[in-house]
Amino acid sequence: MSADTHSAHAPEYDAGAGGYHDAHGDDMPHGSMRDYVIGFILSVILTAIPFALVMTGALDHTWTAILVLGSALIQVFVHMIYFLHMKTSNEGGWSFIALLFTLIVIVITLSGSIWVMYHMNANMMPMSPAMSSETMSQQ
Numbered sequence: 001m002s003a004d005t006h007s008a009h010a011p012e013y014d015a016g017a018g019g020y021h022d023a024h025g026d027d028m029p030h031g032s033m034r035d036y037v038i039g040f041i042l043s044v045i046l047t048a049i050p051f052a053l054v055m056t057g058a059l060d061h062t063w064t065a066i067l068v069l070g071s072a073l074i075q076v077f078v079h080m081i082y083f084l085h086m087k088t089s090n091e092g093g094w095s096f097i098a099l100l101f102t103l104i105v106i107v108i109t110l111s112g113s114i115w116v117m118y119h120m121n122a123n124m125m126p127m128s129p130a131m132s133s134e135t136m137s138q139q
Contacts, residue, residue, distance in 0.1 A: 039082025046075040
């Protein structure tokens with residue numbers, strides 16, 4: 001393999017275009033260090049806030065659940081934008097379609113999980129304190 005053949009397929013750094021691009025005409029965007037650092041910092045913040053809310057018990061369960069689910073949804077978009085580089089202009093709109101599909105799957109998963117947990121909680125047989133102590137003493 002000659003030096004010319006090898007260099008024709010090596011990625012080139014183009015600071016004006018925001019990072020590395022393949023020399024063979026592939027104009028797919030690649031992330032810059034700035035994008036990765038911003039994505040990492042946002043991911044850490046969006047993980048630390050729900051963790052702190054759950055561990056400290058600062059809010060009631062409803063608001064904590066809402067904030068945890070909200071930050072999870074935001075974090076999915078942070079990962080898709082900063083790490084997967086999904087934008088509406090890439091690949092003729094296919095990345096945007098993948099983004100919409102991801103949003104639909106997330107909404108179905110979250111709403112289905114909350115619905116199942118709510119109905120499981122509402123339909124469970126209540127256990128009185130007397131039944132609990134009798135069950136424990138028999139074991």
